[in-house]
Amino acid sequence: MSQERTFLAADVGGTHARIGLVSPRPDGARPVTVLQYHRYACADWPSLTAVLRDFVSQLDRSVQVDRCAVASAGYVLGDAIVNDNLPWPVSIRDIRDSLGIGQLAVVNDFEAVAYATQFLGQTDTTPEIETHAAPATGPVLVMGPGTGLGSAVLLPGQPHATVLATEAGQIARAPGKEREIEILRYLARDRAYVSFEHALSGPGLLNLYRALCSLGDQAPRLTQPSQVTQAALERSDAAAVEALEVFCGLLGSFVGDLVLLYGARGGVFLAGGILPQIRDVLLTSSFRQRFFNKGVMRAFLQQVPVRLMEHGQHGVIGAAGLYLDGQYARPGENAVPQ
Numbered sequence: 616m617s618q619e620r621t622f623l624a625a626d627v628g629g630t631h632a633r634i635g636l637v638s639p640r641p642d643g644a645r646p647v648t649v650l651q652y653h654r655y656a657c658a659d660w661p662s663l664t665a666v667l668r669d670f671v672s673q674l675d676r677s678v679q680v681d682r683c684a685v686a687s688a689g690y691v692l693g694d695a696i697v698n699d700n701l702p703w704p705v706s707i708r709d710i711r712d713s714l715g716i717g718q719l720a721v722v723n724d725f726e727a728v729a730y731a732t733q734f735l736g737q738t739d740t741t742p743e744i745e746t747h748a749a750p751a752t753g754p755v756l757v758m759g760p761g762t763g764l765g766s767a768v769l770l771p772g773q774p775h776a777t778v779l780a781t782e783a784g785q786i787a788r789a790p791g792k793e794r795e796i797e798i799l800r801y802l803a804r805d806r807a808y809v810s811f812e813h814a815l816s817g818p819g820l821l822n823l824y825r826a827l828c829s830l831g832d833q834a835p836r837l838t839q840p841s842q843v844t845q846a847a848l849e850r851s852d853a854a855a856v857e858a859l860e861v862f863c864g865l866l867g868s869f870v871g872d873l874v875l876l877y878g879a880r881g882g883v884f885l886a887g888g889i890l891p892q893i894r895d896v897l898l899t900s901s902f903r904q905r906f907f908n909k910g911v912m913r914a915f916l917q918q919v920p921v922r923l924m925e926h927g928q929h930g931v932i933g934a935a936g937l938y939l940d941g942q943y944a945r946p947g948e949n950a951v952p953q
Contacts, residue, residue, distance in 0.1 A: 624934045626724060628724060631888075633652070633931050634670040645734040647939070662706075667710060680714075684719075687722075688723065691721055723780040726780045755771075755883070760820075760889045763812055764811060765784065785811075798814075798830070
């Protein structure tokens, strides 16, 4: 493939689709320069094809694009990207035919974000847990709650790093306190399997709130995850306040587990759409205590920095970088993990 031509890169989530026109960079500081960028609310559009068509319509007429790298939760099945968290099905053939795309590459959304963490500066993130040890070389864990619960691991290497997409969000939820056991019993009433995503996501936060309302014999008055977050931040609803605290505690415990599972000596980046909104609560919550509460492994975890990152353009940059490195799924050949 030509390394000089511009191409499209898209980061598609359940709430927002972030689209960029990008150009490869030869200096290695980051894989591409983002020439034009726009964030779309998915609910306002009938399809990803419509989003991409609108973006292309705003480009200069001299710009010709026939390649597109798409980062999306889900997996490739025939012509479609399949994911229950997206507001609409994604047809690969429709995108190609409607926009004249000759090559459409598909990567997992958290693979893309993980890849982009190589190019972050200290000012691009906020420390959640700092260490006094020198930075270690090793796997880097990237995870975060949004419409779902995404997770990936960056593996340093030459000539370039590789990324392991994971299904960590689908691991069975493990309660750490009596209150969390009660919540788990509630969540298990209408489902045969309760994953961490059922608690650590936007819908999961709403699940926690409803469970706590039921346990407190009160009717839930909030119906959207954003309402629960806002009520917790304003401290106007006791169940919402407790739901957010349970959320932060579970997150700390789960992140600690994943660090141990993947040997993530290189650190942790917390991403996703929810955490930047609750940054101050997260910093004062039980996240830190639960992260370290791993018995004899506490000393290991004390050497692992945890930082909070804004999503921004990183998924777009990561999708483009993985495409240029050749690390992508060819629809019809390879599956992309959800």
